[in-house]
Amino acid sequence: MPDRSTQTPHCMDIVYRGKMLPFFRLMLVNVALTVVTLGVYRFWAKTRMRRYLWSAIAPGYDPLEYTGNGVEKLLGFLIAVAFLAVYLGLFQLFLGFLGLSLFNASDDPAAKVFHLVLAQASLIAVVPFLFYAQYRARRYILSRTRWRGIRFGVDPDAWGYVWRALAHWLLTILSLGLLLPRQTFWLEKYKIDRTWYGNAQFVQGGSWPMLYRGMKHLIIAIGIMIIGGILIPFGTTLLGIPLIVLGVIWFIYGYFHYRVTCFKLLAAHKKLDNTVGFIANARTDKVFWKTVFGIFFAGLSTVIALMVLGLIAITLGFDNFDLDANVTGAMATLDPFQIAYAIFSYLVIMGLGSVFYSIFVSQPVLAHYVTTTMIENPAALMDIQQRSRDEMVEAEGFADALDVGAAI
């Protein structure tokens, strides 16, 4: 990509101002409260996290603002549960009945495939809603995002997204992944063309074949794996196995490369109000290594925490678990205090693991994407006017209930 210069005065830099320690404190409080409230606090926890992260992203030194609140998220979740519980129950029961009525114990492949499909009944019931939920979650999040006091917004066309997403996924799977760029591009375009900043509309330009550039490393990785696979039957296992391992690692890198490249190319072809453009200079190697080292440090920190909890257990004399006893017998001999401590430790570890991941992986990667992106012709932003508020009573309830959507 031509470097259309970092130096031109017509570009606005985006600053990232989040720091590790304050973010760690915030996430720690979030996890503690979520555990104590048996999960109810999760809606407020996510809101607090977003307020922090949004305010850390500052295009032209003016930070974004997240205006969502926990109460509306809880309300949206309750609405989604009221609807989904009945829908899921009935749909899954119907599929279960179908499975039993057409049960066929024979070994022919058609029967096996049929049962495999029915075994995923809840998945089949849920998939269309996953896309629906994702689109709605994006709409909710952007409607609660402001910059310089002006709201973002998304048009409410979730069902159009659902059938397109289903069709594109099907095509991608049938083409063994070769049409992935087509899916990535058109779904992005569908979303971007319905996105607004104030009264200005975003447009996604470009074309889908341009994203094939991002597939480079994925294709190399598959090539390596194929060569490795061919070598093994010829008695060269010693060379074949390492090649396959190399191919797998390369594939993971290729996945990162695809995501970063798509982000850059799609950003470069986005326009706001036909005048404002974007330049993204994110780098695959940076994102990859930040993730790898981040996971390493998050894992290390979690292991240290686990060791501390284990040491406490030993000091308290909890090291005499009788694992040979059968389940009922073992339960009878365990001190309830020990059981409570075990559950407590489990919760602490799970919680700390996610906190460490946020501070060692999520935030550094986000910071890299943010700080390597620039806005072209920012002067045109001045004239953008406010848009009206998107009420959205259901908030992102479907995404919360189905547990999909952004990690952020």
Place this chain on the structure above:
Amino acid sequence: MFDQGVSAKFFDGQSARSHSVLVRVVDHENGSALLIEQDGQEPRHWPTPHLRELRHQARDEGIVLRLDGSDPARLIIPHGPAEDIIRKISPNLHQRHVPKSMQRKLLFWAGGAIASVVLILLVILPALSGQLAKMVPLSREIAMGRTAVEQIDKYLGKSKTSLVCHNEAGDLAVAKMITRLTSRANLPYQLNVRVFNYDLENAFAVPGGYIVLFSGLIKAADTPEEVAGVLAHEIGHVVHRDSTRRTLRTAGSAGIIGMVFGDFAGGFAALAVTKQLINAQYSQGAESSADDFAHELLARAELPSAPMGVFFDKLKKKYGGKTGLMSHLASHPELGKRADKARAASTVSLDSFRPILSAAEWSDLRKICK
């Protein structure tokens, strides 16, 4: 009170333009307010009780103020003495307010969500799966039952050899018991009873009329009538199509409770307990009605149900009964109660009934796995 005014940044919420403004504290309607002056614009008054501060911010250029309610305007005052004064004179900077209408909506939908989950899990799914179970074709149920028995056989026997016990005399004894129990009951199923060589005092029924007795159960029984009691109980499960019903109900309820608690650590524990509680309530109901069915079946076959009670007492003595809180989580009702009910239901005298098996046949049955 920064009489000279402090310069600040202001976003009016109308356009994306950043404005430089001068801010002062003035008296306003029996209180104080911030006076925001901007070139060429009407000055604005922000009364101090209405000021709110944006919280959980990573930015550090000063205090960010807004008005309560939905006004999108933002005022950013740099750190310094002015900020300290504003903090001192603004009583409600961190107040959060949930409007009455929102509270009503929350209550309404919380009720709706709870009603919906309770209704589907405890009313609709059990009722519908009961109805649908009757509509599953018998041939399918039998095919499924056969597969299930084969799989359990492989699983328990660790795939080595089949656990099914067979010998002519033993099979005859089993057949005789079934005939005695079912000849006067009009069963929709052809029963298929097997004995597994497995050292556990238990028995189970799967769809399609398949019943499996473990050899451990026969060993633990002192009379053939004790075994007959358990067999009658399993026949109850067969007639009620309990395992088909359970399969359907489980398919329908998949993921619903998980949805409520969400994907987080604490939800894991809450989820497991809630699931077990709901399953136990159903399964205890199914067990009780299988017991009732067994009492009736035994009475029709002119057999006492008291030996069934004797057998339950033995199990209770060996494993101990669950009482109190834990009993609500168990899959079966409390053994003592089941024993008492079996004894109370007995209509046939223990002294004058015709035994289900002769002494020789009983000995054959006990040797079926040898």
